[in-house]
Each structure stands twice: as C-alpha cells, then as structure tokens.
Amino acid sequence: MKIPFEKLDKAFENRLRLQIMSVLMVNERYDFNSLKELLDASDGNLASHLKALEKEEYITVHKSFLGRKPNTNYEASTKGKHAFKQHLDALEQIIKNQKTL
Amino acid sequence: MKENEIQDELTSIRSLMERSSKFISLSGLSGVLAGIYALIGAALGYKIIYGSGGFFSYREYVMADVNRQPMSLYTLILIALAVLVASIVTGVVLTFRKAKKKGQPVWGNTSRQLLFNMAVPLFTGGALMLVLINRGYFGVVASASLIFYGLALVNASIFTFKDVRYLGICDIFLGLLAGLLPGYGLLFWAIGFGVLHIVYGSIMYLKYDR
Numbered sequence: 001m002k003i004p005f006e007k008l009d010k011a012f013e014n015r016l017r018l019q020i021m022s023v024l025m026v027n028e029r030y031d032f033n034s035l036k037e038l039l040d041a042s043d044g045n046l047a048s049h050l051k052a053l054e055k056e057e058y059i060t061v062h063k064s065f066l067g068r069k070p071n072t073n074y075e076a077s078t079k080g081k082h083a084f085k086q087h088l089d090a091l092e093q094i095i096k097n098q099k100t101l
Numbered sequence: 102m103k104e105n106e107i108q109d110e111l112t113s114i115r116s117l118m119e120r121s122s123k124f125i126s127l128s129g130l131s132g133v134l135a136g137i138y139a140l141i142g143a144a145l146g147y148k149i150i151y152g153s154g155g156f157f158s159y160r161e162y163v164m165a166d167v168n169r170q171p172m173s174l175y176t177l178i179l180i181a182l183a184v185l186v187a188s189i190v191t192g193v194v195l196t197f198r199k200a201k202k203k204g205q206p207v208w209g210n211t212s213r214q215l216l217f218n219m220a221v222p223l224f225t226g227g228a229l230m231l232v233l234i235n236r237g238y239f240g241v242v243a244s245a246s247l248i249f250y251g252l253a254l255v256n257a258s259i260f261t262f263k264d265v266r267y268l269g270i271c272d273i274f275l276g277l278l279a280g281l282l283p284g285y286g287l288l289f290w291a292i293g294f295g296v297l298h299i300v301y302g303s304i305m306y307l308k309y310d311r
Contacts, residue, residue: 022117022121031210034206038206038209088111092111
C-alpha cells in the first residue's frame with residue numbers, strides 16, 4: 001500500500017508551525033506574547049515561523065497598540081485552516097496504513 | 102516519519118488546542134469550600150430571619166419583617182457579601198496554587214475571556230438585584246441571583262471544563278423554581294450556592310485535581 005507522504009504539507013513539517021496552527025484553529029485570535037509563553041519558544045524562532053506561515057497565507061496578522069506597546073495578533077485564514085485539516089487527515093491516513101501493514 | 106512520532110505530534114496538537122482555548126486550572130477544592138461558606142451563611146441568615154421558630158410557620162411574618170426591622174436586611178446583605186468575598190478569595194488563591202503546580206499561566210488569553218464572559222451576566226444580575234431590593238421586591242431576589250449566576254456559569258463554561266456548564270444549568274433551574282415558590286429563597290440559596298457547589302467541587306476535585 002502506498003503511504004501518502006506527499007499529501008503532508010511542507011509548511012507544517014516544522015513542529016512549531018504545526019503547534020502555532022493548532023492554537024489558531026481553536027482561538028479566534030492569539031497574540032505574540034501569549035503564543036510565546038504557551039509554546040515555550042524564543043522570540044526569534046517564533047517570529048520566523050510566524051513569518052513563514054504568513055508567507056503561505058495560512059495566517060493573517062493584526063497589528064495594534066496597547067497604550068504604547070505594540071500588540072500583534074494572529075488569526076488563521078480559511079486557506080490555513082483548510083491546509084491544517086488536510087495535513088491532519090494525511091497524518092491519520094499514514095497511521096491507519098501502517099497499522100494494516 | 103515513524104508512527105509513534107506522528108502519534109506524539111497528534112497528542113501535542115490535541116493538548117495545545119485544549120490548553121490554549123480552555124482554562125483548566127480551576128480548583129475543585131475551592132468549589133467545595135465556597136459551598137461550605139454558603140451553607141454557613143445560609144445558617145446564619147436562617148437564624149436572623151426565622152429565629153428559633155420553625156421554618157414554615159414563620160414565612161408570612163418574615164416577608165413583613167423586613168419593613169419593620171430594616172437592620173435584619175442589612176445584616177443579611179452583609180452575610181451574603183462576606184460569603185461572596187470569602188469564596189472569591191479562596192477560589193483565586195487555590196486556582197493560583199493549582200496553576201503554579203501545573204506550570205500554567207494564570208493570567209492569559211483564556212482566563213481573561215473566562216472572566217469577561219462570566220462578569221457580564223454576573224454584574225447585570227447584581228445590578229438588577231440592587232434595583233429589586235431597592236424597590237422592595239425581596240421575594241424574587243433569590244430567584245434572580247441563582248438565574249444570573251447560572252447564566253454566568255453557562256457563558257463562562259466555553260472557556261473551561263464542561264462540568265461548569267451543568268452546574269450553571271442546575272442553578273438556572275433552581276432559580277426558576279425559587280421564582281415559583283417565593284419565601285423559600287433561603288432554602289434555594291442554600292441548595293444552589295451551598296449543596297451544588299459542594300457536589301460540583303467534589304466531582305471536579307476527583308476528576309481533575311488529583
């Protein structure tokens with residue numbers, strides 16, 4: 001049986017990106033600092049992966065100010081949600097196939 | 102990718118989805134304690150209203166008593182506020198402790214949303230109760246407080262354990278029942294804020310705290 005590895009989304013190969021996406025799936029919006037705390041990631045690492053997801057148009061960025069502090073919120077796009085679901089389906093499929101082997 | 106790697110990935114996704122959208126540090130023990138405070142408060146209130154007489158025989162007398170003895174009303178409000186403050190303080194302290202033990206942030210996205218969604222019906226209900234007391238509708242206060250508290254819980258339950266929702270629904274139901282039976286407010290309060298909290302807190306404690 002052929003294992004559908006090619007169906008896995010390259011954008012989600014990185015674990016942190018997948019984690020970011022799962023948080024944004026169940027929350028309308030999530031801000032940078034809360035994300036950082038939740039995922040226990042460094043500023044630079046998180047920022048670069050967010051950038052990558054933004055480039056794929058999987059997430060949209062909302063910048064605003066809380067007083068004088070910049071506050072960046074992230075939201076999953078329809079495209080991103082769709083891609084995430086497909087990626088999960090593919091993962092599930094792989095597990096199923098391996099069990100029948 | 103190996104199978105258990107994928108399994109790990111899926112487990113981490115599931116846990117993140119839950120942790121990021123639900124506040125799961127609520128302490129069950131604080132629910133039990135809040136229930137006990139409420140029962141103590143209800144017992145004190147009972148003494149003030151009914152004295153040493155029987156529960157049912159003094160009902161009519163009680164409704165008129167508030168006008169003749171306004172002090173008893175203030176004492177009752179004072180007791181209710183004391184129960185409220187003690188419950189909130191216990192809840193906050195125990196929740197902080199549990200969050201610390203679990204290494205979760207107390208003040209985050211979810212707890213903010215939880216509090217906001219709880220506060221809207223709660224403050225609306227509180228304000229309405231003040232209006233009702235002010236206008237002399239003492240008979241419906243117990244009913245209104247239970248209903249609004251229940252609504253607050255149902256509203257907030259989206260951001261925490263599902264069990265909170267059932268507690269809320271029970272309180273709404275009790276509140277409506279209390280509305281049908283004016284004069285038994287204290288009894289319904291004791292059940293709604295006392296007994297139900299103890300039951301719910303014990304369930305939460307056994308399910309999640311240990």
